[in-house]
Amino acid sequence: MLDIILGLVMLLISAGIVIAVKDFPSATIIEGLGPGFMPTLLAIILSLLALVLIIIGLINKLKNSPSKATLNFSVSSVKGPIILFASIIFYLLALHYLGFIISTPFLVIASMIIMGSKLKTAFIMSIILTGTTYMFFEILFKVSLPQGILF
């Protein structure tokens, strides 16, 4: 089932590419060899592969054989990754406003707590890690880390 959905998504992507390429200027030397040539060619190959994927998926479904590509996750197992990903997104937004030094400790604490660390260790690590990263990049590598627009 999953493969069929994947195949359909790939078909949609191919279709989107073919539609987007329509506005591209055509080539001057040889008909069809313009900027749209490669994307179109790739979209065609992608859609063919997607069709194969769908057909195999359908055959497996008709045979009622348990599909090999079952998603091997339970909600609880992806909870951690989802929370971490959300924290990273918040971090990036915070980076824009609050800058590196204020935002980074929160990301470190969040990621360590998600991994099962104690709050105290996470707190200490967040200061050490932010400090060393800042020193390495700002002072040693002379990279100006985001200051944040509020300060």
Add this chain to the structure above:
Amino acid sequence: MFGSGELLGLYFDGIPLVFQFNVLLALTIGTTIGIIFGVIPGLSATIGVAIFTPLTYTMSAPVAFAILLGIYCGSVYGGSISAILINIPGTASSVMTRLDGHPLALKGEAGRAIGLATTSSFVGGIISVFLLAFFAPKLASFALQLSAQEYFSICLFGISVIAYISEGSPIKGLISGILGLLLATIGTDPITAYTRFAFGKAEIVGGFEVIPIMVGLFGISEVLKMVENKNSLPLKAEKFSRVKINSFKEILKNITTVIRGSVIGTFIGAVPATGGTIAAIISYGLEKRISKHPETFGKGEERGIIGPESANNAATGGAMIPMLTLGIPGDVVTAILIGALMLHGLAPGPMLFEQNPEIVSSIFIILLLSNILFLVLGLFGAKYFAKVVSWPKPILVSMILCLAIVGTFSVRNSLFDVWVLVIFGLIGYIMNKLGIPTAPLILGFILGGMVEQYLRQSLVLSFGNIFSFFSRPISAISIGLTILTILSPYITKVIKLPRKQK
């Protein structure tokens, strides 16, 4: 062909570049980090080189390659330590070392097993560097004469091989490769300078940067995976007091195994997109088949360690051959190293040998030194590296996360790149979940520009005649091999089918 003077330059011009305090220091740090990344299951050469590549941006090219190649060689070796001590390959390429290494450790001979793995890794690595130094210049001068058609077909072969050998179904591997090629078409068309698929975003008019995509796919996605597997059992390492140094004698006794492993490793490594893991598997299989006592394999046979370990480290030098001479990566790590070369304004390929012989030379020397370094570090420090296995995962995760984000930001001082990094981290994680390998995507993305340019050039030159690809032997062979690779799972199915029906 390179003249003898130029050839000497390729070998010795790098000496003054490499034998400097900061380069040697960087090499030591890199190799140590590499061994640590190799030892820790879940971290690998790929992640190590990926997250450290952006950090090398401000460094000089020799310092950067000292760190990155050190990580590469060190981690391929380091994997054997955890394979022997905890029966889990620290890196994929030490998967065979486990089979005979761990039984030896259970017998209380962990020190001997690690000694064997260390010395054979060293010898394998050194032999492969010499083979690299011997073949690369020849291949580079040959590559200078390759036509657009031939380049295109070789690239195509590389992508199809990696799609086929990656985990998961070959169809999904190919889809991944095509998506990578498509990703490369975003931005300015190399021939007509028309901007494609940029959707008004100024940041991607020049196309996506390699670094954020790479670090996202191989760094951030691995972090997400580590979070998911956080409850995996605590690892227990077999104890051992010290590494046996007299293992060189045992290596000399089994010198034919070492040489076989090294040669297999170098050549398997040199085939685009294959790498140390396959080299180790083939070497193990061969040693078992030609052994007079195949029944001892899997029970602590020393050749079962020596063969695969010399092969997987030899594959590092081998993988550098197509990467340096053609600009086509031999494995995923060398694909990332191409990104690193580009970061330092160097284009891998035959022109590198003509324009920057001192860089090529320093790469040879750095590889050689890195192999010597991990030998020393391994023989005297394996005991300490073994302790790394129980390093607290929360700290590792937050450290890798910080390094990946700040490193990617530092390359162009761009928060946009960090967003790309994070998005591709999620994409990589989802692809892993769906059983779509990520390696073909990055290979397709890196080769995409080249593939498109060569394909269109050769079609323009031949007035759109696709059969021109079959007019030259190398491109005809490569395309033939590509088709064979893509169809091979179905061919084997067809051959097997009648047997099943019996």
